[in-house]
Amino acid sequence: MTRIRVQEADFDISAEVAALRADNPKVGAVACFVGTVRDLNEGQSVRAMELEHYPGMTEKALEKIAAQARERWTGSDVLIVHRVGKLLPLDQIVLVATTAVHRAEAFESCAFVMDYLKTQAPFWKKEKTEHGEKWVDARESDDTALARWRAGGPKGAN
Template sequence: MTTPAKIRVQEADFDLGAEVAALRADNPKVGAVACFIGTVRDLNEGSAIETMELEHYPGMTEKSLEAIADQARERWPGSDVLIVHRVGKLKPLDQIVLVATTAMHRAEAFESCAFVMDYLKTQAPFWKKEKTERGERWVDARESDDAALTRWTTRET
């Protein structure tokens, strides 16, 4: 029986070193760890970003993230997944999301990390609102994120 994926949605910041150490401690067969940290940009669509506010539906969001992590663990047996996603009001350079994956080998770790991030960007129920000098605006989904997802849905694994 596999352990459940490690999923957290929180307002507090996270510590990369502590998170990876905890993830690695759960599996002595880990040969590789791949990590992605997303941060708040200071500029988007030509406007300076003062703050970004992330909203979600508690319960539904965690279930969505668990489903994404479970899909990754099915594609890459023996891998593990950690997703920490922040919500609330953030400023430029603040950390938004951490995706960390473990595997026996680097290729699987890199692939599973990219898979989780591509699905998270397109399938997870988060809403982003930016505050700029021109006022507030909701951030629309990007076509490039949908295009990135197709690499996982159009190939055999």
């Protein structure tokens, strides 16, 4: 099962994970990643972040990422909740949770989804700092993380 939501409202991690686990009694492991707004980026104090997306297109991209994970880790479930709008330091941005029969597959599939989400999902971030507003560029480290999956990382080639 795949659950995808893009929303302005915050999310409750416990409730989201409980709902994901309830769908599959064969789940032996759940891996979660929660991304939050930092108060500092590249040496500048971050006062707020604005996340934008293209409704419809973004959800389709997230569905594709989740489908790739489920194909690679058969029997896994994927949850992606991504917030948009204005966020402040310490606010939750994204929740990725994956299930599997065993922990290694849960960890791997969660990392896979996050690596693809960071590089392939159409979200745009604008940070508000003491020096004004700026769009956040993609990081080379995110592309490097993605490359391991394309190069035949865990569970073979994509």
